[in-house]
Amino acid sequence: MIDRVTEADPYPLKFPVVALVASAGGLDALTEVLAPLPADLPAAVIVSQHVSPDRATLLAEILRERTALRVHAADDGDELAPGTVLVVPAARHLIVTSATRIGLLDTGALPPARPSADLLLATLAVTCGTRVLAVVLTGRGADAQAGVRAVVHCGGTVFAQDEVTSAYFGMPGAAIDTGLVRDVLGLPDIATAIHAHAHAHH
Template identity: 45%
Template sequence: MPTPTPPSAVTPENFAVVAVAASAGGIHGLVTLLEGLDSELPVPLLVVQHLDPRHRTVLAEILNRRTGLAVKLAEQDETAFAGTVYIAPPDRHLLVRPDGTLSLSRSELVHFLRPSADLLFESVAGAYGPRAIAVVLTGTGNDGAMGVDAVKSRGGTVIAQDPRTAEFRGMPEAAVGTGAVDFVLPLEEIPAVIRGLVEIKK
């Protein structure tokens, strides 16, 4: 297992974080995404997948079996390390601070949702500016659209699954509709683009 790289060790010209949002159809989307990423990915991945708040989730265990990356439910005040996937727990907003530590919140629902992709994306935009990547996968509704606008306005990069290839097109379609998306891609092509963006230039 490679030694985790704290966010402060990532040089300013490199990307520092990837934030991913998914809803309906998202488990398949996340499996495909993570299977295509290298276990030595030089950034952390923060994930909002809309989950039933009434039940304990086994999403981390499912994804852990399908990827070389470490996958876990995010915990309050932990540091987000490279090569690790942090999933928002059911009924908690997931946010990240500029020092790379995570925050979980029970603040009010956003568009009837908690966790909210918009809040995650807005927090990575505020924390990392042009060093943030936001990814919107399959899902119903429009969660993430305001957030991708925030990421783009701070100079970050936005990727959306091509709505025509998404199991549920609402979320990626809303993201594309903002005009803030840099890459609109079939799901299978997204991991290669992420790898190309975050690869540390020697």
């Protein structure tokens, strides 16, 4: 008789990772979500907001002043770390590689939206699986809808901002339309839900 071998954990990342994706109206929403989170949050955070590639963005600098978490613009090859927010820079797409390191890709002409929430979430899903929490915030369009499907397919969790508190309901509405969103939350409730999720899954 052959002994059954316990299946090894297939994911190199051993802590949760939260992806906050947004477009129009995103700065205020990101601020409200990140501001209450503690410096010792046991999860890594990636922030992706659609930004025109011909405009410099100060998003990382702005968010750094508004949260206790460590915040910096993502760089190619960065590692994910608990208590750290990596912000996707303007005119780049961000993917998560098989070694759970950041990969930055140059973007082409509009469309599509950039940085792509779908690319971020799909690569995060296949590399981090059950450890992923995707949070779809205010924004126009339907970017993140395919990414939401990928996250749930790989065992992760999705929250979406509700219509009442969204400046623009395109992105969260498209996510909700998949039928795969775990919780639809008002903006003031999202930070608490992220904190609870991170502590339950670390």
